[in-house]
Amino acid sequence: MKISREQIEHVANLARLNLTEEEKQRFTTDMEAIITFADQLNELDIKEIEPTAHVIPIQNVFRKDEAKPSFDRDALLANAPSKADGCFSVPKVVE
Amino acid sequence: MQLYQKSAHELRDLLLHKEVSSKDIVKAYLDRIKTVDEKVQAYVTLCEEGALKQAEEVDAKRVAGEELGALAGIPMALKDNICTEGVKTTCASKMLHNFVPPYSATVAKKLSKAGTILLGKLNMDEFAMGSSTENSYVQKTKNPWNLERVPGGSSGGSAAAVAADEAVFTLGSDTGGSIRQPAHCCGVVGMKPTYGAVSRFGLVAFASSLDQIGPLTKDVEDMALVMNEIIGHDPYDSTSAPVGYPDYTKDLYRGVKGMKVALPQEYFGKGINPDVQAIVMAAAKKLESMGAILEEVSLPMTQYALPAYYLISSAEASSNLARYDGVKYGLRAEQYRDLLDLYKQTRDEGFGTEVKRRIMLGTYALSSGYYDAYYKKAQQVRTLIKNEFENVFGTYDLILTPTAPTTAFKIGEKTDNPLEMYMHDICTVPINIAGLPALSMPGGFDQTGLPVGVQFVAKALGEEKILQAAFALEQELQIKSQRPLL
Numbered sequence: 001m002k003i004s005r006e007q008i009e010h011v012a013n014l015a016r017l018n019l020t021e022e023e024k025q026r027f028t029t030d031m032e033a034i035i036t037f038a039d040q041l042n043e044l045d046i047k048e049i050e051p052t053a054h055v056i057p058i059q060n061v062f063r064k065d066e067a068k069p070s071f072d073r074d075a076l077l078a079n080a081p082s083k084a085d086g087c088f089s090v091p092k093v094v095e
Numbered sequence: 096m097q098l099y100q101k102s103a104h105e106l107r108d109l110l111l112h113k114e115v116s117s118k119d120i121v122k123a124y125l126d127r128i129k130t131v132d133e134k135v136q137a138y139v140t141l142c143e144e145g146a147l148k149q150a151e152e153v154d155a156k157r158v159a160g161e162e163l164g165a166l167a168g169i170p171m172a173l174k175d176n177i178c179t180e181g182v183k184t185t186c187a188s189k190m191l192h193n194f195v196p197p198y199s200a201t202v203a204k205k206l207s208k209a210g211t212i213l214l215g216k217l218n219m220d221e222f223a224m225g226s227s228t229e230n231s232y233v234q235k236t237k238n239p240w241n242l243e244r245v246p247g248g249s250s251g252g253s254a255a256a257v258a259a260d261e262a263v264f265t266l267g268s269d270t271g272g273s274i275r276q277p278a279h280c281c282g283v284v285g286m287k288p289t290y291g292a293v294s295r296f297g298l299v300a301f302a303s304s305l306d307q308i309g310p311l312t313k314d315v316e317d318m319a320l321v322m323n324e325i326i327g328h329d330p331y332d333s334t335s336a337p338v339g340y341p342d343y344t345k346d347l348y349r350g351v352k353g354m355k356v357a358l359p360q361e362y363f364g365k366g367i368n369p370d371v372q373a374i375v376m377a378a379a380k381k382l383e384s385m386g387a388i389l390e391e392v393s394l395p396m397t398q399y400a401l402p403a404y405y406l407i408s409s410a411e412a413s414s415n416l417a418r419y420d421g422v423k424y425g426l427r428a429e430q431y432r433d434l435l436d437l438y439k440q441t442r443d444e445g446f447g448t449e450v451k452r453r454i455m456l457g458t459y460a461l462s463s464g465y466y467d468a469y470y471k472k473a474q475q476v477r478t479l480i481k482n483e484f485e486n487v488f489g490t491y492d493l494i495l496t497p498t499a500p501t502t503a504f505k506i507g508e509k510t511d512n513p514l515e516m517y518m519h520d521i522c523t524v525p526i527n528i529a530g531l532p533a534l535s536m537p538g539g540f541d542q543t544g545l546p547v548g549v550q551f552v553a554k555a556l557g558e559e560k561i562l563q564a565a566f567a568l569e570q571e572l573q574i575k576s577q578r579p580l581l
Contacts, residue, residue, distance in 0.1 A: 008455075015413060015458040016420070017451060018439040026448075027455050030513055034456055037514060038402040041472050044479070051474030052481055054304055054334065055530025056291045056555065061333040075197045079424035088422050091434045 001035045003028055098123040099260045100578065103169050103317040106263065110157070110168050117150040117157075117168030120263075121212055124170045128214070128261050131581045134242055136234045137256040139175050140183050140216040146170060149212045156210075165320050165344075167210030172262040174253050175216040176223055177308065178297040179203050182213070186299050187231035188221045190445030191425045200297020201332065202266060202308050202325045209324045214262055217252030221447045222416065223273055223301045225249050226519045229510055230449045237506070238280060239579040240545055244503040247277030247519075250311065254281035257311050259581055264312040264321050268298055270305045271404050272499070272523025275535035278311055279498035279548025282537045282579070284318050284565070285311045287523075289555045290530035291336035294329030300415040302408035303334075305527045314575050315536060315566040319343035322558065341559050351567045352386030354560070355491045361397040362496035362522055370541040375497045378538045378549045381571045382495070382564065392487055392494075396480045400525035401517060403480070406460050406473035407528075412450075413457030419445060452513060481529045488554035493564055497522050498535040498548035522550060532558045536565050537574060 008028050012019045019027065073086055082089040098120055101109070109115045125143055132138055153168040173179060176186045178196035180203075185191045199207070207213070220230040228236045228251025236251045238244040239259040246255040250267025254277035257265055267274040269287035278285025286309045293308045300306060310321040323344065328337040358379060363372055383389050421427035421441030428440035446454070460469035487494060499519055509516040526533045531552055538549035549568075551561045569575060 007459075011455055011459045011462060014462060015454050016417075016435075016438040016442055017446075017454065018436075018443040019451070020443075023448075023451065027452060030452055031456055031459065033514055034405060035459075038406055038469065038473075041399055041402055041406075041476055044399065044476060046472065046475040046479070049475040049478050051471055052478040053474060054290075055477075055481060056289075056334070056336055058291065058334060058336065063330065071197055078197065079194055081421060081425070081427035090422055091431070091437060093434050 001032060001039060003032050003035065099127040102313045103166060103263045103320055106169055107165050117153045117212065118147065120168065121146050121150040121170050124214060124262065131259050132261060134237060134581060135239055135255050135259045135261065136236050137217055137252040137259065137261055138172070138215045139185060139187060139218050139233050139252070142182060142213050142215050146212050146214050153210050153212070164209045164324070166324055168212065169263050170212040170214045171206065172214045172217050172253070172256055172265045173203060174219050174250050174265070174267045176219060176268060176299040177203055177266060178299070179213065179216065182216065184216065184299070185233070186222050187219045187233050188445065188447070188450070189232045189426060190419050192232070194425050196297070198297065201294035201329045203297065205325055217256055217265060219252055220249035221450050222299070222412070223249040223268055223270055224412070224449050224453055226272070226276060226516050227504070227509065228252060229506065230447055232447060235506060238503045239581055240282060241503070243505055244545070245280065245506055247280030247503060249273040251277050253311050254278050254283055254285065257281070257283045257313060258579055260578070264310055264317055266308055266325070267311055268306055268308050269527065270302050270408060271527050272520040274309045274311060275523050275533060275548065275550060276499050276520060278535040279546065280503035282546030283311050283313060284315055284534065284536045285309065286318055286322065286534040287526065287532065288322065288326065288558060289336070289532040291334050292340070292532070292556065292558070293325050294327070294332040294335050296329055296331035302411035303415060304411060305408055307527070315562060315569045316344070316347065318534070319347050319562050336556070338556065343559060343562050346559060347562055347566045349563045350385065351382055351564050354387045354493060354564060356382060356387050356389050356564070357392040357487050357491040357494045358389060359392050359394040359397070359494060359496060361394050366500050366518070366521070367497055368501045371497050371501060371547050374539040374547045375495065375549050378568060378572070379495055381568060385567055385571060387564070392491070394483050394487065396476070396483045397525055399476050400480055400528050401521055403473040403476040404524040404528055405456065405517060406469050407477065409453040409457035410460045410470045411457070413454045413461065416450070416454055449513070477528050480525055484529045484531060485554070492553070492560050494552040496550045496552070498550040499523070502541045502545035502547060526552055531555055532561060534561045534565055536569060538572065539574065
């Protein structure tokens with residue numbers, strides 16, 4: 001399976017990664033090898049097989065919708081790289 | 096015998112008879128860490144003051160005659176992807192180098208309630224992605240048996256710490272073998288419980304449909320003791336199984352008489368080192384001599400487990416790791432043009448090569464036009480693998496296999512070839528795919544003196560049978576007194 005430079009750049013953008021030139025080249029080679037390895041799944045006839053997402057049959061786990069003590073705002077903001085007025089702070093999003 | 100060489104159950108007895116205090120034990124371990132961790136480099140954070148304080152508290156309770164659990168006063172350590180309130184939890188990543196969680200993982204809370212003492216946090220492959228702990232942003236942990244070799248991974252710090260007597264026991268996490276493979280490399284006991292049996296609340300997520308927390312211990316009895324403390328339903332983890340769990344110490348001595356043990360031929364084929372193979376077969380013979388019934392079986396889907404695993408785990412990782420954006424916690428790049436560039440620059444600087452590689456693969460496998468061809472197909476193959484195991488467990492109590500194809504490899508030996516590195520997980524990955532419980536225990540040593548693990552697998556929630564067989568085999572092998580010289 002060939003992977004083009006455009007594909008790598010497209011996927012890197014989806015993944016929100018600024019890759020260096022060296023990384024782009026390296027990941028192109030690596031991903032080609034890994035995808036080729038993964039392509040052996042094509043040997044199997046699985047058209048009729050249901051996919052398994054979770055191995056234990058637990059579904060629709062609900063709880064009562066009741067108010068419970070939550071975290072202190074300052075405790076949660078303690079790790080923020082940038083904060084202002086009790087909020088996370090980011091660069092301007094809309095002009 | 097030094098205090099730090101003793102198992103949890105031996106220390107428990109000494110504490111019960113008031114022959115030592117918890118503070119004595121903690122001090123012995125802190126001294127041990129100071130002596131050997133320079134060489135082993137298992138710890139990324141040490142909680143010296145906190146540990147001594149906790150020990151004093153447990154000692155005071157004991158003096159006051161309070162009823163205490165089996166592990167009260169026993170020092171342990173946690174893999175650095177298990178959140179600990181007020182104690183840095185970095186996942187050995189630059190991305191979280193300064194992250195101090197505002198809450199503790201359920202397992203950390205449970206162990207604290209049981210009176211165990213946190214010595215510190217342990218090195219790992221960044222975000223648990225790797226098989227050698229070489230992907231750590233912090234340091235390279237060494238194998239205590241041979242300092243030129245890797246301790247395995249991703250819970251390499253957790254395994255090395257137990258092997259080097261730097262903790263009585265530790266917790267790790269296992270997504271594709273990350274507890275069992277390092278346990279094999281370092282000659283300790285490591286268990287991945289059934290998916291859903293131990294809460295993952297507070298475990299930094301890698302691949303949510305595969306991740307499982309489990310213990311690494313000096314022997315099988317300790318494993319049963321630690322399992323008793325951490326297992327159980329947790330409303331904070333919606334994948335947690337709301338069922339009753341047994342006391343694992345109760346029937347530990349039952350033996351293997353009449354147990355039906357399957358040897359799947361696919362785990363003994365090409366690529367498996369002859370020394371490893373011989374040790375696992377010798378273990379099988381021992382079990383037979385103790386009354387187990389051994390038969391060969393076939394699990395032909397085994398070869399598809401590894402490719403399915405890399406698609407599923409990378410896809411889930413790419414989604415789970417999307418949260419690291421430089422906004423709420425962790426690293427933020429210093430230079431950026433706008434919000435989008437802040438994300439991209441932070442993620443480029445914060446993640447190491449292996450993490451980026453898997454995010455790329457996972458994003459590709461989930462991207463428009465490829466979802467059916469990769470992620471969905473892998474989940475369909477998962478069904479086939481799961482069914483195949485269920486079939487075998489219709490007839491057999493346990494499966495016995497090697498834990499890994501070779502003993503611990505040299506540092507740097509596989510870092511340039513991701514696929515070769517992935518191959519070291521070939522015997523452990525299928526178990527995660529099927530969500531089953533499995534344990535690796537020392538079965539012997541290869542010709543160069545490196546430990547070799549044997550792996551027991553059971554049906555879902557079949558931990559008790561695994562522990563019974565492992566305990567019986569451990570008694571018969573009599574090798575647990577062999578420790579690395581540091």
